[in-house]
Amino acid sequence: MATLFKDVLITDGAREKARRVHMLVSKGRIAEIIDADKNPPSADKIISGHGKMAVIPGFVNAHTHAAMTLLRGLGEEAPLMEWLQNKIWPVEEKLTPEYIYWGTLSAMLEMLSTGTTCFADMYFEMDQVAEAVLSAGMRAAICRGITAGEPGKIEKSIQNNLDLAEKYHGREGLITVQLGPHAPYTVPLEYMKKICAEAKSHGLGVHFHFMETEGEKNNLGMSDEKYLEESGLLSAPYVALAHVVWLDTNINLPENFTLVHNPSSNLKLGSGVMPLHSWLEKDAHVALGTDGASSNNRLDMWEEMRSAALLHKGVNRDPLCVTAVEALRMATYEGARAFGFSQKGMLNEGWVADLVLINLDKPHYIGVNEENLAQYLVYAGSSADIEGTMINGKWIYKNCEFPTLDKEEIFQKAKEAREAITK
Numbered sequence: 001m002a003t004l005f006k007d008v009l010i011t012d013g014a015r016e017k018a019r020r021v022h023m024l025v026s027k028g029r030i031a032e033i034i035d036a037d038k039n040p041p042s043a044d045k046i047i048s049g050h051g052k053m054a055v056i057p058g059f060v061n062a063h064t065h066a067a068m069t070l071l072r073g074l075g076e077e078a079p080l081m082e083w084l085q086n087k088i089w090p091v092e093e094k095l096t097p098e099y100i101y102w103g104t105l106s107a108m109l110e111m112l113s114t115g116t117t118c119f120a121d122m123y124f125e126m127d128q129v130a131e132a133v134l135s136a137g138m139r140a141a142i143c144r145g146i147t148a149g150e151p152g153k154i155e156k157s158i159q160n161n162l163d164l165a166e167k168y169h170g171r172e173g174l175i176t177v178q179l180g181p182h183a184p185y186t187v188p189l190e191y192m193k194k195i196c197a198e199a200k201s202h203g204l205g206v207h208f209h210f211m212e213t214e215g216e217k218n219n220l221g222m223s224d225e226k227y228l229e230e231s232g233l234l235s236a237p238y239v240a241l242a243h244v245v246w247l248d249t250n251i252n253l254p255e256n257f258t259l260v261h262n263p264s265s266n267l268k269l270g271s272g273v274m275p276l277h278s279w280l281e282k283d284a285h286v287a288l289g290t291d292g293a294s295s296n297n298r299l300d301m302w303e304e305m306r307s308a309a310l311l312h313k314g315v316n317r318d319p320l321c322v323t324a325v326e327a328l329r330m331a332t333y334e335g336a337r338a339f340g341f342s343q344k345g346m347l348n349e350g351w352v353a354d355l356v357l358i359n360l361d362k363p364h365y366i367g368v369n370e371e372n373l374a375q376y377l378v379y380a381g382s383s384a385d386i387e388g389t390m391i392n393g394k395w396i397y398k399n400c401e402f403p404t405l406d407k408e409e410i411f412q413k414a415k416e417a418r419e420a421i422t423k
């Protein structure tokens with residue numbers, strides 16, 4: 001089935017200027033983009049934009065823990081370690097596979113309605129996450145959060161993560177699997193070496209929390225540069241480092257590294273502000289993520305995009321720092337690239353049709369045009385402007401409905417899970 005976006009504005013993180021076009025989506029891909037003053041191609045379905053609708057690539061949430069929607073609001077206003085040890089970990093012990101399934105679906109409703117087409121998830125019972133993703137037709141990069149604990153636990157987690165990769169990596173083009181060592185303070189260095197060696201031998205990426213807080217940096221026992229070498233991370237096929245608020249900006253990161261900036265979570269947990277400006281000056285790859293719903297507390301990538309664009313201007317006292325187009329690129333293409341999804345995150349002919357339809361017929365878009373669309377979206381817009389979210393050329397969210405998901409059932413089951421774990 002072909003869908004024509006007739007007379008819409010399009011932009012992405014590689015365009016300084018938007019274009020007014022007809023865009024044809026067919027067989028899951030962007031088949032044709034032509035100027036809006038030309039005759040539109042024919043299609044089964046037509047979305048008539050009349051120049052008052054915009055299309056951008058779907059957001060890629062490059063670091064989250066989706067099922068933590070069930071833990072939202074628990075342990076507010078506490079520092080990271082206190083929050084984890086006293087508020088989060090004890091409740092997480094009560095999570096069953098079934099709860100994680102419904103908690104993940106609940107997160108997916110939230111992400112889809114705010115324009116996210118793909119999310120990078122680190123948690124446990126990841127088979128449940130994979131099944132939730134496949135049932136919806138959403139895209140995800142998944143890893144088992146690996147932590148040490150009672151004897152044998154970490155070995156089991158590593159094997160579990162490798163089994164996950166065996167079963168789901170590449171499934172239906174919707175899922176990639178990474179290895180997910182949780183953080184330096186939960187995974188001893190000897191196991192990091194083992195995990196990175198496994199990543200290398202299986203051709204898998206690594207998704208890791210690194211240098212989130214100053215305390216973590218002080219307790220590392222070596223420089224962060226030395227840690228990257230010693231742990232074997234530098235030889236992993238590709239690496240996504242979440243948070244990196246305290247990562248030494250003198251380090252030269254390899255091309256296959258992506259830093260995942262989580263502005264809201266870092267602000268809420270009082271972790272500090274990642275020196276994004278320095279990393280962008282060094283041409284480091286930076287993507288954006290929400291982190292879990294209990295440390296943000298939103299799974300709204302539009303919000304992260306806007307926060308990233310504003311925060312660093314203020315911190316650096318530089319209005320040119322992090323442009324709207326840069327923020328859009330970090331929220332879309334950079335996340336897809338970071339987790340091994342090719343031809344996603346930009347609106348190019350032949351690329352995959354993972355995209356978001358935005359209604360510009362609202363008072364805060366008066367004055368929008370091809371020259372300023374990205375700036376209007378990032379600074380004036382919000383996810384409330386989203387009309388639809390398309391993945392692989394199919395609507396997964398449209399006009400407040402989720403064609404592939406049973407919203408009422410998900411609400412009910414997620415509520416029951418929440419009640420059970422907080423009893």
Ligand code: NI
Nearest residue numbers: 209242291292
């Ligand atoms: Ni996290």
